[in-house]
Amino acid sequence: MASKVIHAYYNDDDVLMHAVKKVKGAKHHIEEVYCPFPVHGLDKAMGLAPTRIAITSFIYGCVGLIVSIVMMNYIMIQDWPQDIGGKPSFSYIENMPAFVPIMFELTVFFAAHLMVITFYLRSRLWPFKKAENPDVRTTDDHFVMELAIHDNEKELKNLLMDTGAVEINVSEK
């Protein structure tokens, strides 16, 4: 792809927030913003859709609960209902209090781990992944806003200079 992108550097998160609002106000699409730390409210300013990861986590938790119930019902009640220390193994409900700690832990286990894996999948993170930051300074003390250029390089540059950018680079992507 022979498209060009413009990288605007900022060294303050407040300036960055104002810049994002201004660029959004000028109806330009922001491709990406690279930050060394989470900037509170940046997602709102960029107009990103809210995350749905909490909903997936709830569903995973329900799956974990069902797995634990089915598992213990099969093992303890259906397959081999032994008398272990006088615990009533005639039906699941009768012996349920003893299963609750496992039901709880498996619910949390599924909800937590599957949610983390979902996060890794959706944000494309894995051990040997090649780092994607356009400039190493974005992991330390600089913020970079990336915009695509559609024959409007000069106009974009002027706009970004106005927002308080400390450096502007144009590069092929």
Next chain:
Amino acid sequence: MYTFSSRLKMASFIMMIVGLLGIGIGFMSAPTTIEESKAMVASHDEGHGDGQSADTAHAVANSHGQEHAEGHDASHDEHVLHQLQNKPWAALYVAAFFFFMIALGALAFYAVQRASQAGWAPLLFRVMEGITAYLVPGGIIVFIILVLSVLHMNHLFVWMDPEVVAHDKLLQGKAGYLNPTFFLIRAAVFLGGWILYREYSRKLSLKQDASDDNASFKLNFRISAGFLVFYLISESIMSWDWIMSVDPHWFSTLFGWYVFASMFVSGITVIAMVTIYLKSKDYLPDVNDSHIHDLAKFMFGISIFWTYLWFSQFMLIWYSNIPEEVTYFVTRIEDYKLPFFGMVVMNFVLPLLLLMNSDYKRINWFVIFTGIIILAGHYMDIFNMIMPSTVGDQWSIGIPEIGAVLFFAGLFIFWVFRALTKAPLQPKRNPFIEESKHFHY
């Protein structure tokens, strides 16, 4: 300044009057003789053709010999008479304690907010102070009921009866702790401590508004931290005295925390509900959705904490199944199946599902709706603590119970909203008030 709306005042008076009538009917219809109590149980059984007590009565009569059954019947009849006589008293006590506990839970929450220097809470301090104002009348009423118990006006606390203690080795062993004089002294010390902190903290809170330095605020911070230490100890002992001792043969070590969780979540729920009410009347313009969200998070979290303690207590006793401990739950599961498990649904399952979503915690009517469920659930919790050992299987939720709840609800509303009119609803010079006004989650 808040002005007590005349409609709400009217409603609280009507609740009190109707409630008093209900309480009166409860006391009038309690039996005074064994014959009356027999007639009451019989008419009850006729109403419900296959009533449970009828079945058990037959089973008892069949399994014992003829002469045996007669002796058993006499003591059984006296037992039932005492249970029926206890009914209006227990209904009164459960409701009196429930509303007192809301004020005490709100006081604990208030002290936690002061001691932790929470930045979001100062906007709600006056609401909390209004709710804790009920400590004085509510505490006095509970104390009067305890004094009347000591004076043998009722049989709520079986260990107060010297006749019973004389024939009971276990109660004799506990008499060093469970004796009426020491019991009343403890109750007076705890109530005195709680009311003293409430009144003093309120005074400092108002003084801070009028002063030009932060001395009152700092002193309030220190006494709140000190109060929390006193509160945790006194609340635990209070729960043994006022609640666990209606079952003097039974004991549980985490009972104090369990009662604490119940009062804490009820207190927070009422804070949220009063805040939403006042906000809907435009008296709290700076309170925003985030404050409601925070309160709803507390309702959610402490509801789960309550369940954790409820289940820990239940499961440990169920698992080991030691006869001297397990009777507590045997009676509850046999005679109180619906209230006992129903309250777990109301206090755990419904708040868990209703308040899990972040957006729902910001919808005011949704928080009110969940709050009503939580409050009803915790009334059932106290009901389940007191009733099985005072009225046994003669329980019902009828005129005395509803009347007592109505009366104390009316008194609570009247007293709390009257206290809210006494001071501006927004503290002026709290060091955190600006943060609280701009609190955003």
